[in-house]
Amino acid sequence: MSIKRVWRGDSVNTCVACKICQSFAPRVFKVFDKMIVMPNVDYIKYENEILEAVESCPTGIIKID
Numbered sequence: 658m659s660i661k662r663v664w665r666g667d668s669v670n671t672c673v674a675c676k677i678c679q680s681f682a683p684r685v686f687k688v689f690d691k692m693i694v695m696p697n698v699d700y701i702k703y704e705n706e707i708l709e710a711v712e713s714c715p716t717g718i719i720k721i722d
């Protein structure tokens with residue numbers, strides 16, 4: 658898989674700011690009151706960490722293409 662796009666898809670559930678995603682991939686995810694996806698990141702370089710974050714997010718709102 659080559660990840661081209663990462664975003665917060667919280668239309669149903671919402672981010673609870675637990676910072677799990679940031680702990681896996683701090684170059685990709687930053688959490689303040691909610692998670693933001695950092696711009697201009699080479700997602701392919703952090704693919705495993707991003708996939709771990711997607712699987713571990715308790716609200717399932719991290720989306721990837």
Ligand code: SF4
Binds near residue numbers: 675717
């Ligand atoms: S793991 Fe999910 S709920 Fe937790 S901060 Fe990241 S996006 Fe938000």
